[in-house]
Amino acid sequence: MHDTIADAPAPDDISAFRQEVRDFIAQAADAEIREAGRKMTSFFPSFEPTMRWHRILHRRGWAAAPWPREYGGPGWSVEQQQIFEDECRRAGVPRLLPQGLAMVGPAIMKFGTPEQKQRFLPGIASGDDFWAQGYSEPNAGSDLASLSCRAVREGDHYVINGSKTWTTYAHHANRMFLLVRTSTEGKPQQGISFFLLDRLDLPGLTIRPIIGLDGFPEQCDVFFENVRVPLDSCLGEENKGWTVAKYLLEYERGGSSSFATHFRNELDAIRRLATSSGDGFGGRVVDDPVFQQRYARLLMETAALEATEVQFAALEKGSPESGPMSSMIKITSMETLQRITELAVDVAGTPSLTLQLQALTVGSGVEPIGPEEALTIMPKYLNNRAASIFGGSNEIQRNIIAKLLLSR
Amino acid sequence: MALLTDDLRAMLDDSVDKFIRDRYDFHARQALVSGQTGYSADHWAQFADMGWLGIPFAEQVGGLGGGIVDTLGLMRRFGRGLVVEPYLAVVGLAGQALAGADDGEARDAMLSALVAGDVLPVLAWEETASRGNPAWVELSARGDGGGWCLDGEKITVLNAPQASHLVVSARVAGQAGDADGIELFLLPARAEGVEVTGFPTIDGHRAGQVRFQAARARPLTFDGRGGPLLRRVLDQAGLMLAAEGVGVMESLLQRTVDYTRTRRQFGVPIASFQVLQHRMADMYIATTQAENLLNLTAARWLPDGDNAEAAAALKAQLCVSGRYVGQQAIQLHGGIGMTDELDVGHYFKRLTSMGLLFGDEAWQLRRIWQAHAAA
Ligand SMILES: Cc1cc2nc3c(=O)[nH]c(=O)nc-3n(C[C@H](O)[C@H](O)[C@H](O)COP(=O)(O)OP(=O)(O)OC[C@H]3O[C@@H](n4cnc5c(N)ncnc54)[C@H](O)[C@@H]3O)c2cc1C
Numbered sequence: 195m196h197d198t199i200a201d202a203p204a205p206d207d208i209s210a211f212r213q214e215v216r217d218f219i220a221q222a223a224d225a226e227i228r229e230a231g232r233k234m235t236s237f238f239p240s241f242e243p244t245m246r247w248h249r250i251l252h253r254r255g256w257a258a259a260p261w262p263r264e265y266g267g268p269g270w271s272v273e274q275q276q277i278f279e280d281e282c283r284r285a286g287v288p289r290l291l292p293q294g295l296a297m298v299g300p301a302i303m304k305f306g307t308p309e310q311k312q313r314f315l316p317g318i319a320s321g322d323d324f325w326a327q328g329y330s331e332p333n334a335g336s337d338l339a340s341l342s343c344r345a346v347r348e349g350d351h352y353v354i355n356g357s358k359t360w361t362t363y364a365h366h367a368n369r370m371f372l373l374v375r376t377s378t379e380g381k382p383q384q385g386i387s388f389f390l391l392d393r394l395d396l397p398g399l400t401i402r403p404i405i406g407l408d409g410f411p412e413q414c415d416v417f418f419e420n421v422r423v424p425l426d427s428c429l430g431e432e433n434k435g436w437t438v439a440k441y442l443l444e445y446e447r448g449g450s451s452s453f454a455t456h457f458r459n460e461l462d463a464i465r466r467l468a469t470s471s472g473d474g475f476g477g478r479v480v481d482d483p484v485f486q487q488r489y490a491r492l493l494m495e496t497a498a499l500e501a502t503e504v505q506f507a508a509l510e511k512g513s514p515e516s517g518p519m520s521s522m523i524k525i526t527s528m529e530t531l532q533r534i535t536e537l538a539v540d541v542a543g544t545p546s547l548t549l550q551l552q553a554l555t556v557g558s559g560v561e562p563i564g565p566e567e568a569l570t571i572m573p574k575y576l577n578n579r580a581a582s583i584f585g586g587s588n589e590i591q592r593n594i595i596a597k598l599l600l601s602r
Numbered sequence: 603m604a605l606l607t608d609d610l611r612a613m614l615d616d617s618v619d620k621f622i623r624d625r626y627d628f629h630a631r632q633a634l635v636s637g638q639t640g641y642s643a644d645h646w647a648q649f650a651d652m653g654w655l656g657i658p659f660a661e662q663v664g665g666l667g668g669g670i671v672d673t674l675g676l677m678r679r680f681g682r683g684l685v686v687e688p689y690l691a692v693v694g695l696a697g698q699a700l701a702g703a704d705d706g707e708a709r710d711a712m713l714s715a716l717v718a719g720d721v722l723p724v725l726a727w728e729e730t731a732s733r734g735n736p737a738w739v740e741l742s743a744r745g746d747g748g749g750w751c752l753d754g755e756k757i758t759v760l761n762a763p764q765a766s767h768l769v770v771s772a773r774v775a776g777q778a779g780d781a782d783g784i785e786l787f788l789l790p791a792r793a794e795g796v797e798v799t800g801f802p803t804i805d806g807h808r809a810g811q812v813r814f815q816a817a818r819a820r821p822l823t824f825d826g827r828g829g830p831l832l833r834r835v836l837d838q839a840g841l842m843l844a845a846e847g848v849g850v851m852e853s854l855l856q857r858t859v860d861y862t863r864t865r866r867q868f869g870v871p872i873a874s875f876q877v878l879q880h881r882m883a884d885m886y887i888a889t890t891q892a893e894n895l896l897n898l899t900a901a902r903w904l905p906d907g908d909n910a911e912a913a914a915a916l917k918a919q920l921c922v923s924g925r926y927v928g929q930q931a932i933q934l935h936g937g938i939g940m941t942d943e944l945d946v947g948h949y950f951k952r953l954t955s956m957g958l959l960f961g962d963e964a965w966q967l968r969r970i971w972q973a974h975a976a977a
Contacts, residue, residue, distance in 0.1 A: 337867040405942035472731025544758035
């Protein structure tokens with residue numbers, strides 16, 4: 195914490211920085227990018243406009259905000275990163291997809307060879323490449339270590355057989371990081387390797403999008419049938435992939451993005467809707483004390499979450515407390531988010547029941563039926579049921595915390 | 603209270619079970635949902651043949667002479683099958699409004715056709731600012747030389763795009779929110795001055811916004827009797843919705859129990875994790891409480907009396923139980939629960955809509971308090 199404070203720019207510079215970010219976003223984010231931001235109903239905004247925004251930010255040197263300068267990051271302090279994130283949320287631009295920037299990128303920095311860093315990091319930073327995360331399998335979800343997708347050495351190649359599932363945006367991806375079993379000896383964790391696939395148009399590799407609750411494809415099944423990949427596909431040592439995976443999961447679970455700002459924006463939108471909604475008795479929903487209490491409770495939860503995020507940011511990744519703390523952030527943030535989406539549905543009422551796939555599609559030009567603010571409310575509610583499932587379910591996170599408590 | 607004999611009710615239940623089993627597997631249902639009309643006219647004709655459309659109507663219009671309570675066995679089974687045919691809207695809402703109409707001629711003509719499966723009347727009552735309150739009617743009816751003209755807008759009109767007729771609540775006197783001054787009107791869905799914007803809803807059903815501009819309509823009620831009739835109809839429909847909801851919840855509970863028994867993680871069935879066992883125990887409690895409350899409410903239902911507190915409590919319980927059971931069913935299924943391919947998500951979405959229809963939880967709690975405080 196002290197280090198970053200010492201590094202941080204003076205208050206005057208900070209407000210100038212904020213203004214610079216704000217001005218840039220105002221000028222650089224075009225209508226389609228903003229539309230993608232407005233129509234974001236899950237953790238994964240519309241692919242094309244989001245990647246275009248990524249590339250625009252990259253040209254300004256800002257795409258890989260938390261990355262060190264040597265890998266193409268802007269070299270910002272924690273405070274600057276926070277301001278940048280805040281301004282992005284405030285402007286309503288789509289959140290950049292995390293798989294490259296926040297997941298495999300940091301893992302390559304930590305475990306990659308100089309050659310791998312040089313080969314892969316620039317494409318991640320620039321947004322020219324999109325990486326899908328191939329961890330889960332039909333029979334290996336919470337129990338990831340039991341995964342069975344196999345890679346066997348044959349001459350100068352590995353041959354992969356098996357399948358992955360729930361692979362978000364695999365149908366858009368040109369690259370994939372995946373966990374494969376390279377040995378069946380010892381504990382299940384011991385025979386896993388972390389692979390980097392630099393292309394997905396390989397013979398024997400098929401991708402099938404899965405339609406979600408909201409009616410859109412987001413996750414995919416990925417099938418491998420004798421897929422040959424070069425021996426240098428490993429990140430870290432062969433059979434030591436679990437170490438890499440665990441490091442990266444911690445990034446996924448908490449701390450790599452700031453939820454508090456996002457939640458406050460969502461709450462603001464609910465408040466606007468409640469202000470313009472009748473309560474059925476001639477009053478407004480926003481004046482209903484029951485609404486006010488539910489809303490205030492969510493503000494409280496958001497404040498407590500922010501405090502934990504601040505605490506977490508000050509911890510060293512991989513320190514003894516950081517594991518449970520990231521579990522705690524995962525649980526609290528995702529449950530608060532779910533309650534926010536629930537309140538939104540209640541405020542929107544029956545107009546939120548309208549299924550509007552076309553109006554939700556970026557660039558469709560189709561006007562929503564009913565109030566514009568209600569368009570995204572139901573898909574958000576539906577999609578965010580997944581928030582307590584992915585990235586290690588909330589049950590698994592509670593197991594982690596309980597284990598720590600009982601081991602003391 | 604049920605009006606039909608136990609034998610007849612058992613026979614009806616069996617015939618619905620058979621229909622769901624033979625004609626309504628999940629894939630057949632999904633094909634209807636994504637089809638042009640959103641339901642099957644063949645099924646509807648079959649409903650008429652089986653006497654299902656006539657369950658709560660008088661024998662003089664071809665009905666079985668039962669009451670709303672006699673439809674609950676069917677509704678529960680429709681919940682299990684996720685049936686999308688507009689039974690609730692046509693028989694439960696518009697049909698009951700017609701059955702209570704003062705205009706005997708219109709009533710008998712419409713109900714005879716309804717029971718025969720020849721017309722699909724639906725009820726348009728909700729407005730932008732009404733939430734659950736059927737007395738919040740801004741849509742106006744003006745008399746002009748013997749006829750009546752409707753002007754205004756209704757939202758979330760269940761099955762509007764499929765309807766042949768609309769039964770519409772309109773204000774003839776007073777202000778939005780007044781319990782008095784509301785009448786019900788009848789007009790063809792394609793009448794001049796009626797504009798229906800139809801859409802699918804998240805639960806696989808259809809609904810619409812309906813705009814009325816100087817649309818000519820026939821009054822069904824007089825002397826302010828439309829308002830109380832509408833209230834009664836919505837409360838009865840709440841019973842039907844609760845029965846359907848119980849069918850949905852018991853299906854979700856069953857699927858979740860089955861799934862956790864077979865799904866293995868960490869070398870064991872996930873049903874062996876105590877936290878999931880407790881979650882399922884709570885799903886069972888939520889489902890069974892709703893079921894028991896439904897049964898008792900139905901048994902004590904006053905066909906012509908004031909059921910306000912009981913109806914509101916039942917609907918609120920449906921909201922609470924439905925939300926819990928739906929959310930936990932998804933959670934315990936993990937990723938697969940989030941997909942369109944598995945029926946679990948569709949049951950969940952049906953419960954989600956049920957929570958909002960005819961007044962959400964907050965609205966119902968407010969009604970309970972009002973009824974309770976007034977007593
Ligand atoms: C929207 C979404 C996006 C995703 N994106 C990706 C992606 O890009 N890449 C990827 O690899 N994966 C992805 N996943 C997969 C995700 O990581 C898994 O869904 C998650 O790990 C849970 O696994 P599962 O779905 O197999 O559920 P299961 O592991 O079968 O769990 C089912 C239920 O059992 C509970 N449970 C399991 N074990 C225990 C235990 N020991 N104690 C108590 N309860 C337990 C779970 O909490 C859950 O409620 C995504 C999932 C979703 C929903």
